[in-house]
Amino acid sequence: MPELPEVETIRRSLEKTIKNLTICQADIYLPQIVKIPSTERFLEQVANKKVTGIERKGKYLLIRLAQNMTLVVHFRMTGKFICCDPKDPVVKHTHLVFQLDNNSELRYNDVRQFGRFYLLESNDLNQIPGLKKMGIEPFDACFTRDYLKKHIKFRRTKIKPLLMDQCFIAGIGNIYADEILQAAKIHPERLACSLNAREIANLYLSIKKVLNKGIEYNGASIRDYVDSNGEKGRFQEQLAVYNREGEPCINCSTAIIRKRIGGRSSHFCPVCQKAADK
């Protein structure tokens, strides 16, 4: 499930493999993957476009093309790119194929079919609601401890769902939210407005530290995430709480709890991450 560190890893690998290549043509095998424009216009407009750069905003990947066009990709749960030889067998769940001018192919594979593609003029990206409403980038210079403090103070929601709210901060999903709260020693059900200055400072540092570590380890390969060269990440070996229900806490050996919070399964240490008194 590509979150910020996984998408950043994909971005970096694509920068090496497809930047400055030209897309000769594309084939769509699952039309619903392409949200904007129609499949016909998509195929027509993407053909013969040079890839000029690859950027990331939150969990979105932005493939910049010639003539001021941008191909936007959201991987959701199981989407991935595969760079390969055209002769390589087309594996199951391949929904989109781009033929490149160096006789290679970039294939989009997505078991759950939740991922989405958009092809737009670069100044029209606000047509994608998730980009228009996107919150601050955790590595933006404007994201400071004071910024976090200011925006957290009046929110009467639980801290974990807030961390995962893409309108609040961009790029944090279920895995990294659990890991960030563990690092900050904050219970996921604490109300955001109840955090004191010390806790907000810890949370701020933990957001940066955990996301940076995720990038450093090339993302987490839970289930079957791989980058566009088929490389697995190693962050899953560093997880302190996620997917560790019943296993001992790395600090105090207490069994890690799993609980549904805000409709998502959440993992935390009941001792290190104390709940607020009711």
Added chain:
DNA sequence: CCGTAACCCTGCGTGC
């Protein structure tokens, strides 16, 4: 503003 739930979809684990 906040919480809950449905929806999209397939693979996998479980129970029979």
Added chain:
DNA sequence: TGCACGCAGGGTTACG
């Protein structure tokens, strides 16, 4: 061996 079922998960949308 195999079927039926429920669950997982991100983001969007609907509703109270």
